[in-house]
Amino acid sequence: MFCFQCSEASKGIGCTTIGVCGKKPEVATLQDILIWVTKGLSYWSLKAKDLGIKDDEANLFVAEALFATITNVNFSAERISKFIDRAIELRDRVREKFLKSYEEKYGKKFNEDIPEAADWFENGGKDVYLKKGEQVGVLSEENEDVRSLKEFLIYGLKGIAAYADHAYILKYTKDEILYFIEKGLVETLRKDITADELQSLVLEAGKYAVEVMALLDQANTSTFGHPEITEVYTGTYNAPAILVSGHDLLDLEELLKQTEGTGIMVYTHGEMLPAHAYPKLKKYKHLAGNFGSAWWKQTEEFEEFGGAILMTTNCLVPPKDSYKDRVFTTGLVGFDGVSHIPNRVDGQPKDFTPVIKKALELGPIPERKGKKIIIGFARNQVEKVLDSVLKAVNEGKIKKFFVMAGCDGRLRAREYYTEFALKLPKDTVILTAGCAKYRYNMLDLGDIDGIPRVLDAGQCNDSYSLAVTALKLKEILNVDDINELPIEYNIAWYEQKAVAVLLALLYLGVRKIKLGPVLPAFLSKNVLNVVVEKFNISTISTVEDDMKQMLA
Numbered sequence: 001m002f003c004f005q006c007s008e009a010s011k012g013i014g015c016t017t018i019g020v021c022g023k024k025p026e027v028a029t030l031q032d033i034l035i036w037v038t039k040g041l042s043y044w045s046l047k048a049k050d051l052g053i054k055d056d057e058a059n060l061f062v063a064e065a066l067f068a069t070i071t072n073v074n075f076s077a078e079r080i081s082k083f084i085d086r087a088i089e090l091r092d093r094v095r096e097k098f099l100k101s102y103e104e105k106y107g108k109k110f111n112e113d114i115p116e117a118a119d120w121f122e123n124g125g126k127d128v129y130l131k132k133g134e135q136v137g138v139l140s141e142e143n144e145d146v147r148s149l150k151e152f153l154i155y156g157l158k159g160i161a162a163y164a165d166h167a168y169i170l171k172y173t174k175d176e177i178l179y180f181i182e183k184g185l186v187e188t189l190r191k192d193i194t195a196d197e198l199q200s201l202v203l204e205a206g207k208y209a210v211e212v213m214a215l216l217d218q219a220n221t222s223t224f225g226h227p228e229i230t231e232v233y234t235g236t237y238n239a240p241a242i243l244v245s246g247h248d249l250l251d252l253e254e255l256l257k258q259t260e261g262t263g264i265m266v267y268t269h270g271e272m273l274p275a276h277a278y279p280k281l282k283k284y285k286h287l288a289g290n291f292g293s294a295w296w297k298q299t300e301e302f303e304e305f306g307g308a309i310l311m312t313t314n315c316l317v318p319p320k321d322s323y324k325d326r327v328f329t330t331g332l333v334g335f336d337g338v339s340h341i342p343n344r345v346d347g348q349p350k351d352f353t354p355v356i357k358k359a360l361e362l363g364p365i366p367e368r369k370g371k372k373i374i375i376g377f378a379r380n381q382v383e384k385v386l387d388s389v390l391k392a393v394n395e396g397k398i399k400k401f402f403v404m405a406g407c408d409g410r411l412r413a414r415e416y417y418t419e420f421a422l423k424l425p426k427d428t429v430i431l432t433a434g435c436a437k438y439r440y441n442m443l444d445l446g447d448i449d450g451i452p453r454v455l456d457a458g459q460c461n462d463s464y465s466l467a468v469t470a471l472k473l474k475e476i477l478n479v480d481d482i483n484e485l486p487i488e489y490n491i492a493w494y495e496q497k498a499v500a501v502l503l504a505l506l507y508l509g510v511r512k513i514k515l516g517p518v519l520p521a522f523l524s525k526n527v528l529n530v531v532v533e534k535f536n537i538s539t540i541s542t543v544e545d546d547m548k549q550m551l552a
Contacts, residue, residue, distance in 0.1 A: 001028035002138050005155055006071040006495045007409060009521040014138075020410075021072050022318035026130065030080040031069040033133035035154070037084060038065040039189050040117035041091035042182035048098040049179060051105065055097070058090040059178040060168060066154075066161035066181070068332045071495040072295065072315035076334035081126045088121055115189045148524035149198035150188045152499070155522065156205040157184045159500025162313075163212040163461050165332075169250055172219035180208045199530070206507025209500040213464035217379075224249060225279035226380040227458060232276045233289035234442070235370025236305075237265050240359045243291055243305050245269040245298070246312030247459055249281065251330060254349040255310065256284040264359050267291040269301070270315065271435050274458035277376030289370065293438040294408035302327065306365040308358040310341075314495070315435075326362060328355045373441055377431075377455035379465040383472065388451060390476065393486070397448050399427040400551065401487045403470075405463050406436040406501065407494030413517035414439060417492055419543045421445065421454075425551070429453050431469065434460035434501075436492040463501045467508055482509050488550040489513040490540070493520075506535055514550070516540035 004014035006021065018024060023031075038061075045058055065083055068074045095118070102110045117136070122128045141147035164177050184201055187193060221227075242264055244252050252275050256266055265288040268275050273290045275281045292301035295315035302309055302323050309327045316335060319327045330341035330350060341350055382389070392398040402424065408414060421430060421440035430440070430453060437456055445453040457465040474482050491513055493502065499520075505513065519539045523531060531537055540546055 001025040003028050004138070004521040005151070005158075007407075007493055007518055007520070008411065012518060012521055014521060023071075023075060024077070026077050027075055027080060029130050029133035029137065030077055030084065030126070032137040033129050034065055034080055034084050034087060035069060035185075036117050036133075036136040037087045037091060037120070038062055039185040040115060040120070041087055041094065042185040043115055043118040043189070044091055044094040044098055045182050046179070046186060048094050048101075051098060051101045053094075053097050053101055054175070055090070055094050058094050059175070059182070060165075060173075061086065061090055062182055062185070063161035063164045063168070063178060064332060066158045067165050067313075068334075070158050070162060070314055070497070072317065073313065073332055074334040075316070075318060076336045077126065078336065079334040081129060084129050085125075091118065092121075115186075117189055144524045145195055145526045146193070146198065148522055148527040149195055149202060151522045152520075152527070153184050153198060153202050153205060154188060155496040155499040156202065156209065156503045157181050158496035159498070159503075160205065160209055160212050162497055163209075163216045163500065166247060166313075166461065167212065167216040167219040169248065170219040170223050172215055172222075174211065174215055177208055177212050177215070180204070195527075202503065203507065205500070206503035206505075209504035210464070210467070210507055212500075213461050213504060216461050217464050220249060220278070221380070224253070224281055227274065227277035227376045227378040228279060228282070229374065229376040229381050230277045230282060231372040231374055232273065233370055233372055234291065235289060236267065236291055236365055236368045237288055238364045238367040240264045240363060241267060241288075241305070241307030241365045242355060242359045243267050243269050243302070243307060243309045244272050244312065245295070245309070246314065246331075246333070247271050247461075248312035248331060249275055249278065251310070251312040251350065253281060255352050255355070256281065256287060257349070258352050259286060259356060259359075260284070262356060262360065264356065267305075267307075269309075270295045271459045272312070274375060274456070274462065277378070277458070290373075293442075294435040296408065296410045307362055308355050310352070310355050326358055328358070371442065373456075374452050374454075375456045375458070377452075377465075378457050378462055379468040379472075382455065382457075382465070382469050385451065386472065386476070388449065392449050392451060397427060398429055398451075399425065399486065401429050401431055401485075402550070403431045403466055403487060403489045403491070404436060404440075405431070405433040405457075405460070405466060406492040407460065407498050408435045408438050408492065409494045409517075411517050414492065416517060416540055416543060417490075418443070420490065420547065423543055423547060424453075426453075429455060431455050431457065431466050431487075433457040433462040433466055434492075434498070439492075460497050460501060463504070467504065470510075471508070483511050490546070490550070491515050492517065511536045513537050514540050514546060 298317040417439040
């Protein structure tokens with residue numbers, strides 16, 4: 001295997017024996033060929049589009065296939081093999097539609113050099129997929145810089161695909177976003193593509209990252225209401241319990257409906273914390289609080305929790321045998337030996353009965369004391385307090401804002417972000433989204449004239465709210481350049497959704513971003529030099545040096 005798509009790539013180069021995430025070589029190889037045949041499906045989807053043929057199921061599947069290969073989503077060789085089966089089935093279906101229509105329209109057979117990914121098939125199932133997967137992985141592109149740019153693009157597309165899938169589940173979709181994903185994938189099949197062409201595609205991905213985050217924001221707020229400033233309890237009660245992790249708000253809502261009156265308390269974990277701020281979710285009295293912190297602490301926190309656990313999307317850590325029997329996955333998440341809740345059928349809700357039965361069977365979990373944290377500072381709420389914020393800025397009470405969004409992770413180097421938050425002057429405010437906030441959202445950092453010094457906008461996709469807030473400040477303060485605002489960007493990244501967020505910020509014109517705890521291993525030296533020169537991106541150094549530079 002060779003995988004360097006996340007920030008914890010082994011030795012800063014890539015995982016070659018087993019993923020740091022726990023992904024086995026077999027799964028990595030199957031994911032490689034899944035992406036490859038999905039490129040082939042995308043080839044025919046775009047050809048069909050040119051003839052006015054649209055296959056919505058195939059277009060959505062492209063997004064789902066990419067999402068399934070994001071770090072910490074699906075560890076199941078059997079599930080990924082079935083994804084490959086489906087990709088080939090849909091690819092051939094779209095191909096036949098296109099070829100028939102083409103011959104009818106032009107009176108001749110389609111005669112064009114077809115990429116192997118669009119035509120390949122051999123009988124034999126998983127074993128054949130594994131053999132072919134070894135030939136089409138990351139290292140099959142020999143030119144290091146072209147490889148770097150192709151992977152940079154693909155990882156951005158994976159993040160866009162994840163957000164597009166989240167929106168689709170809530171019945172919000174845009175064809176142009178799905179077609180751009182397909183366009184980007186197909187372009188990476190080209191042997192003659194230049195570095196300049198790939199750079200343009202990477203930047204164009206930033207445009208669609210903004211669009212898809214706006215779409216998901218619309219989907220979430222239209223379905224569940226605009227987030228409200230909310231206090232969330234971080235302790236637990238002595239009652240049967242279910243812990244819900246991941247990102248899927250509809251899964252949570254359906255579970256809350258099905259657990260009403262059962263005596264079960266439902267808690268959020270990780271990126272599900274922001275659910276408490278949505279009016280249509282917070283109305284459920286048994287949505288009791290948030291237990292635990294970021295995804296990488298699952299093995300200790302899931303062990304300690306004691307109740308049933310539902311994983312709705314990434315980020316899953318391979319579960320320990322000691323609690324594996326009370327973990328359930330759903331959606332695109334998968335792990336062999338873990339019970340899986342099937343997808344919705346015919347518009348009906350998912351059936352979470354097995355999770356509910358397990359929670360009742362396990363009985364009450366221990367009562368634990370906790371503190372309350374404040375969340376819900378998405379764009380709508382920030383706009384409501386903008387006058388107070390501007391007053392504090394004009395009076396010199398707020399000197400700077402620090403966007404500290406993104407992902408958390410295992411590396412000890414990430415303690416930097418806790419130290420950075422603690423050492424920030426009292427006249428600064430942190431704007432955050434994503435699970436990076438767990439490095440400092442439990443700290444007592446105080447407030448400025450009633451404005452909390454940590455404004456939590458929500459999940460990683462809610463980085464869109466932070467961008468909207470910055471653009472609103474740009475408008476009100478009447479500055480020409482977003483980089484003239486008193487805002488500094490100190491972003492932590494882990495996986496491919498964060499790559500999409502980074503590309504979105506670059507598309508919006510944000511420069512001088514500090515990225516940590518390491519720069520991506522998938523950026524070759526030459527590509528990194530271009531990124532640094534063009535966008536003035538740098539990696540973090542020491543808290544003292546970075547703070548001195550950013551406060552100057």
